[in-house]
């Protein structure tokens with residue numbers, strides 16, 4: 293089957309699960325195999341049994357308490373002149389670009405706040 297329409301890892305996982313050769317063309321599958329494939333692609337239920345360790349994590353929760361920061365500048369309320377940005381702040385999102393967005397935007401905010409402080 294062509295893997296152009298599906299992530300190949302998903303294609304191989306589903307084909308392995310239902311014992312279909314992933315190299316077989318779609319029109320060479322019989323209707324039962326096609327139905328089985330579609331069913332597993334759209335309705336497969338998986339139970340998460342464990343997570344990988346820290347070395348494999350994509351984002352960490354926890355960090356500098358947001359309440360301890362001036363949200364206009366990301367300057368610490370406790371230590372004037374100290375700014376925080378990115379994952380070191382206790383702020384994280386699901387996978388999907390949220391964490392890079394947080395890192396970039398808080399970096400811009402903290403960096404530009406520091407710059408304006410110097411200008412003042």
Ligand SMILES: Cc1cc2nc3c(=O)[nH]c(=O)nc-3n(C[C@H](O)[C@H](O)[C@H](O)COP(=O)(O)OP(=O)(O)OC[C@H]3O[C@@H](n4cnc5c(N)ncnc54)[C@H](O)[C@@H]3O)c2cc1C
Pocket residue numbers: 349350351377378379380387388389390391392393395
């Ligand atoms: C495999 C993987 C995939 C990911 N995919 C996505 C994704 O698809 N979308 C998304 O939004 N987010 C994703 N993330 C999360 C995202 O990359 C992070 O949330 C983001 O990069 C955090 O940015 P940051 O600048 O806060 O920290 P980092 O990017 O971790 O940068 C911190 C930097 O500080 C340096 N450093 C550490 N200690 C010191 C020190 N003592 N002195 C000097 N430098 C130091 C480090 O080397 C590093 O370069 C992914 C993360 C991983 C690991």
